[in-house]
Amino acid sequence: MDRFNYKNGELHIEQLPALKIIEEVGTACYVYSKNTFLDHLHKIQNAYAQLDTTVCYSIKACSNINILKFLSDSGSGFDIVSGGELFRAVKAGADMKKIVYAGVGKTDEEIKQALDAGIEYFNIESEQELENLIRLSSEKGCSAKAALRVNPDVDPKTHAYITTGKKESKFGVDIERAEKVFDTYSGNPSVKLRAIHIHLGSGGNTVDPYVEAIEKILGLIDTLRSKGYEIEALDIGGGYGADYVTGYGPSAKQYAEAIVPLLKDKNLKLILEPGKSIAANAGILLSEVQYVKQGGSKKFAIVDAAMNDMIRPSLYDAFHFIWPVKTDASFVPKHRNENMQMEGLEKYDVVGPICEGSDFLAKERLLPPLKRGDVIGLFTAGAYGFTMASNYNSRPMLPEVLVDGDDYTIIRKRQTYDDLISLEQ
Numbered sequence: 146m147d148r149f150n151y152k153n154g155e156l157h158i159e160q161l162p163a164l165k166i167i168e169e170v171g172t173a174c175y176v177y178s179k180n181t182f183l184d185h186l187h188k189i190q191n192a193y194a195q196l197d198t199t200v201c202y203s204i205k206a207c208s209n210i211n212i213l214k215f216l217s218d219s220g221s222g223f224d225i226v227s228g229g230e231l232f233r234a235v236k237a238g239a240d241m242k243k244i245v246y247a248g249v250g251k252t253d254e255e256i257k258q259a260l261d262a263g264i265e266y267f268n269i270e271s272e273q274e275l276e277n278l279i280r281l282s283s284e285k286g287c288s289a290k291a292a293l294r295v296n297p298d299v300d301p302k303t304h305a306y307i308t309t310g311k312k313e314s315k316f317g318v319d320i321e322r323a324e325k326v327f328d329t330y331s332g333n334p335s336v337k338l339r340a341i342h343i344h345l346g347s348g349g350n351t352v353d354p355y356v357e358a359i360e361k362i363l364g365l366i367d368t369l370r371s372k373g374y375e376i377e378a379l380d381i382g383g384g385y386g387a388d389y390v391t392g393y394g395p396s397a398k399q400y401a402e403a404i405v406p407l408l409k410d411k412n413l414k415l416i417l418e419p420g421k422s423i424a425a426n427a428g429i430l431l432s433e434v435q436y437v438k439q440g441g442s443k444k445f446a447i448v449d450a451a452m453n454d455m456i457r458p459s460l461y462d463a464f465h466f467i468w469p470v471k472t473d474a475s476f477v478p479k480h481r482n483e484n485m486q487m488e489g490l491e492k493y494d495v496v497g498p499i500c501e502g503s504d505f506l507a508k509e510r511l512l513p514p515l516k517r518g519d520v521i522g523l524f525t526a527g528a529y530g531f532t533m534a535s536n537y538n539s540r541p542m543l544p545e546v547l548v549d550g551d552d553y554t555i556i557r558k559r560q561t562y563d564d565l566i567s568l569e570q
């Protein structure tokens with residue numbers, strides 16, 4: 146599933162010992178495995194090869210331009226949600242014919258930039274936005290293609306904050322209203338409404354919600370086609386599971402085995418927008434234990450990474466496997482799980498130094514005994530880790546390191562204190 150493995154009790158990222166990186170880069174830092182990114186991308190591309198498929202990696206999961214470059218070189222398109230992400234995609238040399246742009250609040254400025262760039266589909270989230278796109282593209286005298294984001298009202302059974310395809314969510318238009326949108330706008334000459342987009346949200350770990358949603362949407366597409374509207378593509382969004390726990394997320398192959406038969410012979414181009422299923426298991430957050438503290442009723446391991454660096458545990462109650470990067474033979478983990486069954490583990494809350502009770506990376510976690518100076522890895526940190534970081538508590542943002550084989554490159558420098566105030570002068 147990834148290339149983060151223990152050899153002789155030492156965590157290696159691809160062929161490189163994690164501690165070797167720390168010697169130069171220091172802690173805390175994000176480290177990515179290039180070949181894990183590529184493996185995941187290729188597995189998805191191959192799983193859907195029977196259909197006319199474009200994989201559009203969701204930039205917001207992990208946005209470093211160096212990563213976008215090698216994904217683009219391997220045939221990936223991109224799912225963008227802002228002008229900033231468009232800028233990154235352009236700078237990475239992305240193929241604009243493989244860019245889809247979602248987001249409920251696209252500004253005029255952002256829409257104009259995307260029109261100039263010549264992206265493939267605007268994924269339209271409301272009638273007003275579509276009107277606005279029509280206005281801006283006719284003002285420019287250019288035409289654009291759009292996909293209507295339809296809310297299929299399917300529950301991926303994940304955390305409420307990352308559920309996006311239910312009736313009460315702010316995304317897309319209700320499936321009942323979709324037909325009316327086509328009645329009104331499908332003949333428009335400046336914006337060609339030619340596709341349907343759905344995105345169920347992140348975190349699901351079963352294939353079923355995709356099958357349910359695609360079946361509903363195929364019904365809608367039949368209706369639209371019977372009225373003479375041309376539908377060329379279906380974008381089924383992202384949200385595919387990643388292995389936060391060993392074996393948790395279905396594989397790309399398992400998703401495809403359920404999805405491909407539904408779409409065969411439907412004369413639809415398929416677009417996928419995977420984010421975390423490509424990035425999550427391709428990254429790790431390395432951090433050093435500063436202090437071990439016996440509290441009133443708990444033991445704390447206080448580390449030099451915090452909620453500003455990795456907010457998923459605080460924000461979503463997300464589980465991330467944590468383990469020391471160097472261990473005795475008896476503590477080498479054979480899988481990654483919430484309850485590791487080993488003799489001699491101790492229970493810790495792993496916390497950062499930020500002045501908030503919500504600043505934790507793990508609670509009541511059984512770990513090998515930790516001491517000051519130990520380096521721990523927080524696994525499956527490649528998606529929504531660095532990209533959700535902030536400077537809260539005036540903590541400089543962490544560096545990002547990319548490992549390729551037994552070599553590594555610093556692909557983002559550690560912020561300095563001068564960086565913290567540079568825009569304030």
Ligand SMILES: *Cc1c(COP(=O)(O)O)cnc(C)c1O
Nearest residue numbers: 203247347383384418419420421
């Ligand atoms: C965030 C997002 C994705 C990616 O979600 P993952 O859970 O990371 O796969 C795809 N499409 C859209 C529209 C998104 O907002």
